[in-house]
Amino acid sequence: MKVIIMGCGRLGAHLARQLDREGHEVTVIDRTSEAFARLGTDFQGTMVLGVGIDEDVMRRAGIEDADAFIAVSNGDNTNAMAAEIAKLVFHVPRVVARLYDPVREETYHALGLMETICPTVMAANEIHALILDQRK
Amino acid sequence: MYIIIVGGGKVGYYLAKTLLQSEHEILIVERDKRRGDIIAADLGDIVLRGDGTDSIVMEEAGMARADLAVAVTGDDEDNLMICQMAKKKFGVKRTIARINNPKNEHIFKLLGIDNTVSVTDLILAQIEREIPAQSLVHLLTLREAGVTFVEAKVPADSPVLGKPLRTLGIPDDCVIPLVIRGGKGIVPYGETTLQVGDEVVAVTTIAKEDVLEKVLAGELLK
Numbered sequence: 029m030k031v032i033i034m035g036c037g038r039l040g041a042h043l044a045r046q047l048d049r050e051g052h053e054v055t056v057i058d059r060t061s062e063a064f065a066r067l068g069t070d071f072q073g074t075m076v077l078g079v080g081i082d083e084d085v086m087r088r089a090g091i092e093d094a095d096a097f098i099a100v101s102n103g104d105n106t107n108a109m110a111a112e113i114a115k116l117v118f119h120v121p122r123v124v125a126r127l128y129d130p131v132r133e134e135t136y137h138a139l140g141l142m143e144t145i146c147p148t149v150m151a152a153n154e155i156h157a158l159i160l161d162q163r164k
Numbered sequence: 165m166y167i168i169i170v171g172g173g174k175v176g177y178y179l180a181k182t183l184l185q186s187e188h189e190i191l192i193v194e195r196d197k198r199r200g201d202i203i204a205a206d207l208g209d210i211v212l213r214g215d216g217t218d219s220i221v222m223e224e225a226g227m228a229r230a231d232l233a234v235a236v237t238g239d240d241e242d243n244l245m246i247c248q249m250a251k252k253k254f255g256v257k258r259t260i261a262r263i264n265n266p267k268n269e270h271i272f273k274l275l276g277i278d279n280t281v282s283v284t285d286l287i288l289a290q291i292e293r294e295i296p297a298q299s300l301v302h303l304l305t306l307r308e309a310g311v312t313f314v315e316a317k318v319p320a321d322s323p324v325l326g327k328p329l330r331t332l333g334i335p336d337d338c339v340i341p342l343v344i345r346g347g348k349g350i351v352p353y354g355e356t357t358l359q360v361g362d363e364v365v366a367v368t369t370i371a372k373e374d375v376l377e378k379v380l381a382g383e384l385l386k
Contacts (some may be wrong), residue, residue: 081240081268082267083267084267099337103241104245105217105239105242105245106241106242108244108248109240109244109245110241112244112274116275117271117274129218130221131219132245132247135248135249135252135253139248139252157177
């Protein structure tokens, strides 16, 4: 599977290494070259330096024949826009965006263009379950 | 009308200042507190300090009752988020987005943002109008052959308008193989006459690439 990951932060890098180890073709986009250090020395995939909402950068990353696009930069707005470009301009089959703001997540999920992940809600639910379990 | 302007930079500030004169209800949402204070000191209590792309701030701004949301921050992704949230989440009927990168304009259109203003495009259009119409565009240069393909627009006030090509004094080392009129190509011959708005393609030697400008300006008229 050919996967493009936008944002080489903790989540992006972790996911990139995982997919890379599993033998997928991974390309990571980030606007700072230092971020790629998170990928470690054994990363086999491609690194593309640039702004992830720029169509030319996305093309350079090979988005035209990508199977999945994952937007996990640290900005919700950038992730939403990148994911929308991936879907509407490049028709990538699977598009996932991380959105920290639950309301944004809900809104973009409802648009039906992309799959959305809200770490805030996920973590809150986990913590909620943990403390309620402890009370028992 | 209740108008929410997100982004209190120069565009947002002057927009608000002008709209206030026409008795609209205006709110500026500005992320930077200091900038917000400066605007408030000048325009009065019409500033909400906060991240205008944040749904909680949008709610606080009363986005649901806004007639118009105007997103004029310096970041296209923020402007897109503001307009999409305003429309989809808060049901705002009309949104206007400032676009900084002209390439993003069609993406905004695809996403249903009614109105976009691209400052870069506006300035580019202005520059194109200001540049003399006969200025050359280099299409292709074959260095080894010493030949260049150039294109120029016929100036609106040119004396060559309406005159057959054969009378324009086109020198022997210059050929005009193509005239573009209304987006369509015409292969001209000696009797073809040029019209306002025509774009003329010439093949000429590199040393005399300015010959087309001279021809179109009527300097070589027989």
